Amino acid sequence: MDEAYEQEVERADQALQRDDFETAFRHLERAHVLAQRMTARHTFIHWRMLVAGLRRGDVREVVGQLRGSWPRSCSRALWVPRGNTGRAHVSATAPMPVPDDLRHLVP
Numbered sequence: 001m002d003e004a005y006e007q008e009v010e011r012a013d014q015a016l017q018r019d020d021f022e023t024a025f026r027h028l029e030r031a032h033v034l035a036q037r038m039t040a041r042h043t044f045i046h047w048r049m050l051v052a053g054l055r056r057g058d059v060r061e062v063v064g065q066l067r068g069s070w071p072r073s074c075s076r077a078l079w080v081p082r083g084n085t086g087r088a089h090v091s092a093t094a095p096m097p098v099p100d101d102l103r104h105l106v107p
Helices: 002-017 021-035 039-056 059-076
Strands: none
Touching: 002 021, 002 039, 021 039, 039 059
8 A cells, every 4th residue: 555655646746747737636636545544645645636736727626625625634534435536626525436456455
C-alpha cells in the first residue's frame, strides 16, 4: 500500500510540473482511494487537489476542496466510502468502484 500510494503522489507531482492537470488529478484520485483510512495522507491528498485546482484555475475544484473536502478530511478519513475519488464533482458520500489494480490494497 505504501509503495503504491507514494508512486501515485510522485506521478501526480510529475504531471503537475508539466501542467498536465488531467493526469495529475487521475493520480491524485488514485492516491485518495488508497489513503482513505489514513488521516494524514487523506488530508495531504485533498491539499494537493486544492493546489492542482488553483494552478489549473478550476474554480469548482478549488471551492469544492475549500468548502467540503479538505477542511473535513480529518474527520472524514474514517468513514469515506470505499473507492471515493475525493474530487469536488463527486459526492463525498458516494461509494465508487476501486480500480482493478488497486482493489487488493483497499480494505
